[in-house]
Amino acid sequence: MSDVNAVSFTILLVLFILVTLIGFAAARWRRADSMQHLDEWGLGGRSFGTFVSWFLLGGDLYTAYTFIAVPALIYGVGAAGFFAVPYTIMVFPIVFVFAPRLWSVCRQHGYVTPADFVRGRYGSRGLALAVAATGILATMPYIALQLVGIESVLTVLGLGSSSNSFLKDLPLLIAFVVLAAYTFLSGLRAPALTAFVKDILIYVTVIVAIVYIPARVGGWTHIFNHAATHLASVNPKTGKPFGALITPPAGEWAYATLALGSALALFMYPHAITGVLATARRNVIRRNMAILPAYSLVLGLIALLGYMALASPAVNAGVKASGGNAQLAVPLLFEHIFPSWFAGIGYAAIVIGALVPAAIMSIAAANLFTRNIYREFFHRGASPAQETRVAQVVSLVVKAGALVFVLALSKSFAINLQLLGGVWILQTFPSIVAGLYTRWFHRWALLAGWAAAMIWGTIVAYRQPVPGVPGSHFGASTAVVPVLGHTAYIAVTAFVLNLVVALVLTVVFRALRLRDGADETEPADYSADPVDAPAPVPVRSAS
Amino acid sequence: MTQPSRSGRHPVITWGVVAVLLAVGVAGTLVVPLYARTAPKLGPFPFFYWYQLAWIPIVAILAFAAYLLTSRTSRTSRGAHRGQRRRDE
Numbered sequence: 333m334s335d336v337n338a339v340s341f342t343i344l345l346v347l348f349i350l351v352t353l354i355g356f357a358a359a360r361w362r363r364a365d366s367m368q369h370l371d372e373w374g375l376g377g378r379s380f381g382t383f384v385s386w387f388l389l390g391g392d393l394y395t396a397y398t399f400i401a402v403p404a405l406i407y408g409v410g411a412a413g414f415f416a417v418p419y420t421i422m423v424f425p426i427v428f429v430f431a432p433r434l435w436s437v438c439r440q441h442g443y444v445t446p447a448d449f450v451r452g453r454y455g456s457r458g459l460a461l462a463v464a465a466t467g468i469l470a471t472m473p474y475i476a477l478q479l480v481g482i483e484s485v486l487t488v489l490g491l492g493s494s495s496n497s498f499l500k501d502l503p504l505l506i507a508f509v510v511l512a513a514y515t516f517l518s519g520l521r522a523p524a525l526t527a528f529v530k531d532i533l534i535y536v537t538v539i540v541a542i543v544y545i546p547a548r549v550g551g552w553t554h555i556f557n558h559a560a561t562h563l564a565s566v567n568p569k570t571g572k573p574f575g576a577l578i579t580p581p582a583g584e585w586a587y588a589t590l591a592l593g594s595a596l597a598l599f600m601y602p603h604a605i606t607g608v609l610a611t612a613r614r615n616v617i618r619r620n621m622a623i624l625p626a627y628s629l630v631l632g633l634i635a636l637l638g639y640m641a642l643a644s645p646a647v648n649a650g651v652k653a654s655g656g657n658a659q660l661a662v663p664l665l666f667e668h669i670f671p672s673w674f675a676g677i678g679y680a681a682i683v684i685g686a687l688v689p690a691a692i693m694s695i696a697a698a699n700l701f702t703r704n705i706y707r708e709f710f711h712r713g714a715s716p717a718q719e720t721r722v723a724q725v726v727s728l729v730v731k732a733g734a735l736v737f738v739l740a741l742s743k744s745f746a747i748n749l750q751l752l753g754g755v756w757i758l759q760t761f762p763s764i765v766a767g768l769y770t771r772w773f774h775r776w777a778l779l780a781g782w783a784a785a786m787i788w789g790t791i792v793a794y795r796q797p798v799p800g801v802p803g804s805h806f807g808a809s810t811a812v813v814p815v816l817g818h819t820a821y822i823a824v825t826a827f828v829l830n831l832v833v834a835l836v837l838t839v840v841f842r843a844l845r846l847r848d849g850a851d852e853t854e855p856a857d858y859s860a861d862p863v864d865a866p867a868p869v870p871v872r873s874a875s
Numbered sequence: 876m877t878q879p880s881r882s883g884r885h886p887v888i889t890w891g892v893v894a895v896l897l898a899v900g901v902a903g904t905l906v907v908p909l910y911a912r913t914a915p916k917l918g919p920f921p922f923f924y925w926y927q928l929a930w931i932p933i934v935a936i937l938a939f940a941a942y943l944l945t946s947r948t949s950r951t952s953r954g955a956h957r958g959q960r961r962r963d964e
Contacts, residue, residue: 417927418904421934425897428938552919577913578923584907592905615946622939628931636924 336490337667343676344489344683347533348507351526351684355514355691358521368717370444373519373724374699375610378439380524382616382623387527388520388692389607389620390627393420393598396481396686397474397750398631399534404658406638407651409575410563412583414635418591419598420628424621427599431608431617433768433858438609440857445696446605446764447704453767455849456775457708462782463760464704467602468730470757471697473749474601475734478686478693480659480747482507483738485679487654488663501739507687512731515691516724520610523691530688533681535630540674541640541666542633548669549643559639570800582819586810589821597758597823602696603689614861634662641665690731698726748793748806755789755809755823759830768858773834774841775849781834789826796822893941900937903930 362379371378380388398416405413434449443449447467451460483504491503514522546552560577567574579587598604611617641647641661646668654660666678702723707714714722763778798807813820841848904910910926917925 411923414924414927418930421904421927421930422901424934424938425900425941428897428941556919556921578921579907579911581908581911584911587911588905588907592901615942618938618942618945622935622942625931625935625938628934629928632928632931 337672337675339672340667340676340679341489341491343673344485344680347529347677347680347684351529351687352510352514354526354529355511355518355522358514358518358525361518361521361525366717368720370699370702370716370719370723371442373720374444374695374702375606376520376524378610379612380610380616381612382619384524385607385611385616385620386623387531388524388610389604389624390531391523391527391688391692392601392604392607393423393624394534394627394631394685395474395478395689396682397477399634399682399685400481400484400659400662401477402631402635403638403641403662406635407641407661408638408658410559411576411579412587413638414579415587415590415594416635417628417632418588419594420631421625422591422595423598424625426595428618428621430765430768431599431621432614434605434764435608435611435614435617436860437768437853437857439614439862440860441853444609445602445700445703446600446760447700450763450767451704451708452852453771454763454775454778455851456779459763459775459779459782460704460708462779463763464700466756466760466782466786467600467700468697470753471602471693472730472733473737473747473753474603475690475693475697475730476737477747477750478690479504479508479734479738481686482683484657484659485663485682488650488660488667489679504739505735507683508690508731508735511687511691512694512728515694515727515731519724520606520692520695523688523695524610526684526691527688530681530684533677534685537678537681538630538633541637541678545637545640545665545669549640555636555639555643558643562642567800572799585813585818585820589824590809593758593821593824593827594754596761596827597754600757600760600764601693602700603693606692606696606699613863637662637665644668690734694727694730694734695723697730698723701726751806751809752790752793755793755826756786758823758827759785759789761827762830762834771851772838774838774846776846777834777837777841780837781830781832784833785826785830788829789822792822792825889944889947893944896937896941896944900934903933 362377366372402413402416405416407413434446437443437453438449441448441452443452445464445467447460447464450463451457454460486503491500518525546555549555550558556577563575563577564573566572576583599608608617611620638661641651641664644665647661647664650664650668651658651660663679663682666675670678702714702719706722706726707719711718759782762773762781766773766778792811793809794805796806796808796811798804801807809822810819811822811825812818813825904927910923912923913921915922920928
């Protein structure tokens with residue numbers, strides 16, 4: 333541990349302690365009469381206004397994975413990684429359209445999760461279970477990846493270099509235990525309040541980075557020229573160029589479908605829906621769609637850090653020494669370019685930027701488990717207090733699971749599953765979003781479409797080899813589309829299959845007069861804008 | 876708090892305008908051949924990069940315009956239907 337930079341480490345530690353204190357204090361923030369209700373613990377009392385929601389939704393959109401993985405991708409392959417920018421542009425018009433309807437119907441009926449809505453809309457426990465299980469399955473590796481982000485900072489800091497594997501993992505373990513403790517206590521109020529610190533750190537770091545770093549690595553012209561030359565050179569591992577500075581015609585379909593598919597998928601993730609449902613008023617969501625793009629701008633600038641890292645010989649040497657781990661590019665850039673005190677702030681931005689979404693994600697997964705598995709299949713008459721207790725415990729289990737993931741299994745396995753998570757979560761889109769507008773689809777047709785797309789998407793993703801490693805699996809998120817012949821995002825191709833199956837089978841099932849479930853919602857529910865949160869009583873007791 | 880719809884603007888027209896605004900917001904960066912090129916550069920930035928970054932403020936403005944339009948429509952229609960509302964806005 334001799335090579336740990338004391339200044340950077342101290343600053344990181346102080347900021348971590350500050351966030352921990354805020355996390356615990358959050359339990360008292362806007363305190364409700366009783367925290368023993370899932371609306372309080374799991375949705376922060378459904379009370380967040382425009383300002384708080386902006387931070388909370390920003391925490392969803394924008395995780396350590398974006399801070400680490402997007403620039404790593406740009407560092408590795410160039411333009412193809414920049415799809416994250418159009419992705420975070422398209423997401424706002426799309427969400428603008430359907431999120432207010434989802435908010436209204438959930439507020440009217442006291443739904444806490446997207447699967448609650450599906451259950452009420454289609455009267456189908458099976459379809460709701462599919463949506464809930466997909467959500468939990470897709471969220472777990474996402475949490476694990478937050479840990480990977482923290483780990484990359486600890487590695488660069490020198491904390492992960494001990495030969496003793498317990499000592500090596502200890503800092504990560506402590507960080508997560510502390511996070512688990514205050515999430516358990518404060519629920520969604522903790523990430524909402526700590527998101528303030530997180531975002532201040534991130535905005536400061538990014539603005540300083542974008543002003544300070546380019547001059548230190550030779551200026552913007554040099555950065556782009558250097559990237560162009562490097563990306564065009566041949567990668568000895570694959571025998572092809574590393575990438576390109578501008579997306580080539582052959583990559584345009586992949587670029588567009590990755591952006592569109594990710595944008596459609598983002599607000600299907602349980603943690604993003606949790607952020608939407610926690611808002612106080614219907615209009616808060618739409619107002620936020622106009623101010624959330626500020627995060628996209630930050631994301632775009634962070635993405636360009638990848639090219640700056642490429643222009644820094646010290647970073648390239650560091651990445652090479654780690655065995656080609658491009659995830660280290662940004663932390664290494666901070667280490668080599670910034671004075672150590674500011675590097676500490678940058679590290680803290682990444683670490684806290686991972687903890688906030690990890691908290692929201694574990695809460696969202698816990699809500700799903702509690703409402704749509706525990707309550708639905710194990711304990712029909714669960715009281716709000718029991719629900720809350722179960723959700724608190726599950727949030728711990730989910731985090732422990734993610735920790736085991738990262739520590740016991742290979743890191744690349746976590747990344748593969750994250751890739752699959754994106755493919756999977758998009759398959760809940762037809763049930764949720766189509767359901768907001770029409771009851772035309774038959775519940776079993778939606779279930780069949782979901783199943784077909786899940787299986788097909790998983791198989792296709794499994795078959796993609798890592799470039800330069802024949803016989804390997806989960807090497808890419810894009811694949812050649814049957815019939816069309818273009819290379820496209822697997823999630824989008826699977827989504828089209830999903831829709832086609834659901835459409836065709838709905839026609840068939842309707843012709844066969846197969847029994848459809850009861851719909852407990854009214855057309856007016858979808859545009860309702862009640863001022864007060866629903867009364868804290870179990871809503872679906874009759875079903 | 877019933878507000879008569881100003882200048883007789885019909886909700887359907889408003890929603891049509893909103894749909895166009897939002898569709899433009901998606902299409903601007905979805906059609907990759909539009910911007911997969913180096914020139915014209917903005918300073919050292921290739922077109923590919925500054926074009927996409929420029930769409931971020933544009934989409935914010937489009938979303939804000941859509942927000943203003945929809946909040947006015949829903950206010951007038953709701954006011955007409957129920958005659959209640961406006962508490963914490």
